[in-house]
Amino acid sequence: MGAMSSKKSIQNLGETIHSLLGFKSHLTSTWVKSVCEIVKKLPSGNEKDDESAAKEISKIKEMAALTHCINQSNIQRRQLLHDLLDLKGNIRVFCRVRPFTLEESIGGGIGAVVALDTSNLLLKLGDNKTKRYTFDNVFQGSSQDGIFSKVEPVIKSVLDGYNASIFAYGQTGTGKTFTMEGTLDSPGIVPRTIETLFKQALDSNHTFLITFSMLEIYLGNLKDLLVPQATRATDPLPPCLSIQTDPKGGIGIENLVSIQVSDFNQALKLYRLGCQLRSTASTNSNTTSSRSHCMIRISMTCFDAPERRRETNKIWLVDLGGSERVVKTKAWGRRLDEGKAINLSLSALGDVIHALQRKKSHIPYRNSKLTQVLKDSLGEDSKTLMLVHVSPKEEDLCETICSLNFAARVKSVQLGHEESNEVRNQREAAMKNLQQTIKKIEDERRYIRGKIQILNHKLEELTRRGLPLEQQAEACDLSTELGPPSELDFTKNRTGNVRSQLPRFMRSTISSRTKTGMEHQTSLHSRRRRRPSSQRAESVSFPVKNHSECNSDRSISRSTCAVELNRKTSMELDNVTVYSQDTSECDTKMVVTNRKSNKCKSTKVLKVDQWLTLHKDEASISGSVPRNKSVSDIPLPEKKHRSNRVKKTHILCNDKVFKKQKKASSVVAVSQRVEDKPPTLKDLFAEESNSSFICPPQPTMCLSTGHQQDSLDGSLIEYGQGGSLSPPDSCCDGSVHFIDNEDEFYGTPMVEVVEDTEHRPNLSMMKISSYLLSPDDRISNSQEIFGVSNQALEPEQYHKQVMATEVYGKEDMDASSQSSPQEMRLNLCRPKSQRRLFIDDLKQKDPRMMTLIKSQEISKNQGACCLVKQKVEKSWAIALLGLGFLDLGFNHDFFYGLIR
Ligand SMILES: Nc1ncnc2c1ncn2[C@@H]1O[C@H](COP(=O)(O)OP(=O)(O)OP(=O)(O)O)[C@@H](O)[C@H]1O
Structure with a gap:
């Protein structure tokens, strides 16, 4: 019997080994970790633990139910608001009568308009x-507050996803700008609308x-x-x-700067x-x-x-030019043209x-630019x-x-x-x-x-009790630092952690976090959406391009989120920037972490997936990143090959160059902590009066509404929205190169950085980091990378920088990987149309960029390009000399302007 069974076992041995080998493939470290987690959470047999777990579960259930309730009431409220606005009319007309100015009162002005009641x-x-x-409302002697209270329902409907437009119409000098601004x-x-x-x-x-x-x-x-507009030739x-x-009828404005706030x-x-x-x-009518x-x-945008x-969706707030009668304003020349243009539109x-x-x-709609722009909001x-x-x-x-008849026509026609x-x-009555x-x-x-808030608190306490003592203390420290949650905090603070100290719409929905019932619900909803929920859950990144406005299958996004690190480590809050590019075929995401420790500062780059996995693993175990480790310290796992695609990543930000700007960066300011009371509208206006708060956005912010446009030669130029990303042409050798994109990007200094993810994952990143440090470093780096003398490069090219990401086809990769360094350099001179560019707005906000632009101008006086330009300039001069232009006093700048 025994012999029989042992014989059978031996017969099955091969099968058993085979299945064990199959099982082994599942034994990844992540798998082991998650099993450990499950085991940890298994009932311990300890009555106290079981009791608190049961309590926790009941709270979560209760919270999920309440969340469902709140979502239902949101939907109901939206529908009612919509009905209300429908009843009031989709086009509503308010009338505001300007008060007499002091001068007019002294002059004994006679009133011709009287408000009988509110309508x-x-x-x-x-x-x-x-x-x-x-009219729907008539205001005479009303305050700005009073008027805004009547405007507010329209603004609420914007939150509900409707397009809207609010415009101030009227004769010149009647207070349109006063009402709007x-x-x-x-x-x-x-300002009130923005605040609301x-x-x-x-x-x-929602986010x-x-x-x-x-x-x-x-x-x-x-x-x-x-x-800023050009002031000199x-x-x-x-x-x-x-x-x-x-195709859906949505309107976008190509090249319009669109800044994420x-x-x-x-x-x-x-x-x-x-x-x-x-x-x-x-x-004559208004100074x-x-x-x-x-x-x-x-x-x-809300996904x-x-x-x-x-x-x-969007809202347009329009301060129309004043309608005016030429007889009265006695305008002539340019003023007359302006008046005519305003009246026509x-x-x-x-x-x-x-x-x-x-x-x-x-x-x-096509009769004026004004109506064309407003088309989808009217x-x-x-x-x-x-x-x-x-x-x-x-x-x-x-x-x-005239004005009242115009308004009455709008109003009466509506009914x-x-x-x-x-x-x-x-x-x-309705x-x-x-x-x-x-x-x-x-x-x-x-x-x-309010109820959810209380539950949240209780849940937090329960969870904290379950933590080891050390972590409990840390959690306590943290909550003491942040202070007791206020009513306002609650609205931001559903998960009760540091993350929720950030403004809600900027907060990362990192999947590493243990989900509350509410969050779980949200992610269930989001699963139905077009974008994979994993992407939304992973980062705060949004597609730069507006999906509803364009058909592109490609969208690129960038976002920054604050990674809460253990407070007791020597590290500060990391600034993590996520750059990603979504295409129909593959997703490319990189996380650039600028880490500050006591000893050093460093910039590290990880794939988002890796970063999230690592962060998730760590966060799920301890609630935060372990003391002796930061996300960026964890080595990169081996990169996988993608069948037909090569991923290229271009570094985007260097903390040395931008370290001072980091805090001031308004575009990617996710790392803000809401510790202070948010400024009120008045505070800001007061601050405004004596501030030199903003470095004017550089003209390089060629970011627009997310439209694609075919360039002259038929290739695609892509424009993004709010920090858009349009990758440039590049070679795939882990090198840095420069591109001449002056016309397209308005003289932006750029350096393109490419990483060959297949062979040298980190090399180019390091090169770029150091490259950005100083012009000298750049030159030495480029020498190393190209393997050619820097003399071979045009001096002006050293001053151009770009930050970009691109997914290349296999042919591109093959072609460029076979190129010699010299060939690669030639590659830089590819036609503009093959380039997709992205301007990082952090850079644009850095005043030092101006220095770079200037240095670029200086460098224009050197190199072969300059020689050609000078020659063209000369021929222009000769040609125009015959026309007597020089006699009229046009100088070098004029000719330079012409050839540009
Ligand atoms: N409701 C108001 N209360 C106090 N002052 C007002 C009010 N409305 C207008 N004013 C004053 O009247 C003057 C003209 O107003 P404003 O410049 O806003 O007119 P406008 O309609 O925008 O003119 P334009 O079309 O020429 O730009 C300003 O000095 C403004 O402060």
Whole structure:
């Protein structure tokens, strides 16, 4: 019997060994770790532990239920708000009557306009004749607060995913800019809107990406207000803005700078900067008359909110140029042209609204740039608010009648016919009802949030009890440092850890964190979305490109998140920047960590997946990174081959070059800690008055709305949004090279860095780090890397830097890997059209970039390129000499400007 069984065992031995070998493949370190984790969590037999685990589970369940409740009430509230706005009308018209100025009062100005109540206005026409106008709201002597409270529902609908536009219309000098921009003491609609959007984004259950852009339409041309304009003939011209329509009808503006803002403060600074660049002039009617339409675009993207109308939506805030009668303003020359351009576009706007309200088959959007830009924010599925401004003076009666008639036309056309009293009463009752219900829901929501907060606390305590004593103490230290959670904290602080000290919309949703019921729920939702949930969970990165606005299968993102390290280690909070590129075929993500320890500073690069896995493993074991280890200390696992693709990574930031700028960096400011009370609107305005807060964004920020455009020769030039990434042409040899992209990127100093991930994963990174240290280092590095004398390179090329990522086809790789260094250098001279470029906005914010740009200019006086330029310049000079240009006093700069 025994012999039989041993024979059988021997027969099965091969099979057993085979299955054991198969099993062995699963025994990776991650697997072992996760099994260890499970074992640790198994009931210990200790009654106390079991009891606390049971409690923990019940709390989590309760919290999940409450979270479900809160999500339901959110959806309900959104629907009600939508209904309410529908009842009020998609296009709403408010009227504001400017008060008499001191001068006018002293001069004994006679009032021609009187507000009868909150929605009726009486116009005195003379000879005891009057005319009555009805609007959604009429404001006379109202404060900015009062007006904004009526505007707020439109802004709330932006959070719900609707496009919206708010514009101030009216005669010149009637207070449009005052309403939109306001003053230091009483900020207007724009700063208040930004503040409200951020507050509500913070308050919501979702993570938002917010970008800010600002432009003006001057004499029928679009002008980016976040890009300094050329003042001298030698200054490079800013890129031309052009309006693009995607197949879904979405509007994007190519080349418009779109900056990701992580808090109200940053957005306000950009707004102030843009205001400074607006075209204004003194006219007979207004000493600081706006001579253009000023348009502010705030885009919001949220991936994990399926109930939102759109993934990406926007609000336009427009301070229209003042309508004016030439007879009155006595404008001539340029002022006259400006007035004509403004009047033309205003009448085009009127036509569009009229056609929309009449539901005509043809809407004349193309009649002006203004209506083209606003196209997707004016239609049926958008919320539009027009604030008509009128002067109280009798002498402005004609203009007032024009403005009021324009507004009344918009308003009455919207209803289609005059409402009977009965219908109006019913509508008003329904609106009142809805408002009350919304209020009730919001109260309930607040109550549930409070409950979740308490649960969160209890859960935290329970979890802390389960930790080893040492970690408990650390957790206590941390919570003492952060102070007791306030009501506001709670809204940001659902997981009760340091991460939640960051503004909600900037917070990383790193999967390494143990999920609460709420987070779990969110990720369930997100699974239904287009983007894989793992990506959202891994980082705070968002696609730079707006998926709804373009069809590209490629999106590149960058984000930064703060990695909470053990406080008792010598390391500070790491600054981790995630750069990624998503394509339909593969994902490329890199994490650049700038680590500061007592002894040294270093920049390390990891693939995001690796970084997350490592971080997750460590964080899940101890709740934080172990003392003696940082994420960047962990060696890189072996890189895997990708079948048909080679991944190239280009280093993006060096802490030595940008170390001082790191804190000031407003674009990637995820590492902010919300320790201080957030500044109020007034504080910021006060601060604004004496600050030189911002280094004006460099013109190199050629970031736009995420459209692709075919270049002249048919190849693709890609523009991103909010720190977009368009990789340049490069070779695949782990080398650094330079590219001449001056025209496309507005003289940006650039260095392109390429990593051959297959053979030398870290080499190029190190080279680049040192490369960025100083010009000398750069030269020596390039010598090493290229294996050729630096003399062989054009001097001006040494000053160009680019940060980029690109995925290459196999042919590209093969071609470039076979190249000799010299050939590679030749590669640099590939046509521009083959290049995809990315400008890192951290750099743009660094004032020292200016130095680099200057050095680039100096270097223009050397090298072969310079010789060619000089020759062309000479021929121009000779040609123009015949025309007598030189006699007219045009100098070198003029000719240089021409050949540029
Ligand atoms: N509601 C108001 N309260 C106090 N002052 C006001 C108000 N409205 C306008 N003003 C003042 O009137 C002047 C003109 O206002 P503003 O420049 O805003 O007009 P505008 O309509 O924007 O003119 P333009 O179209 O020419 O740019 C400013 O000095 C402003 O402070």
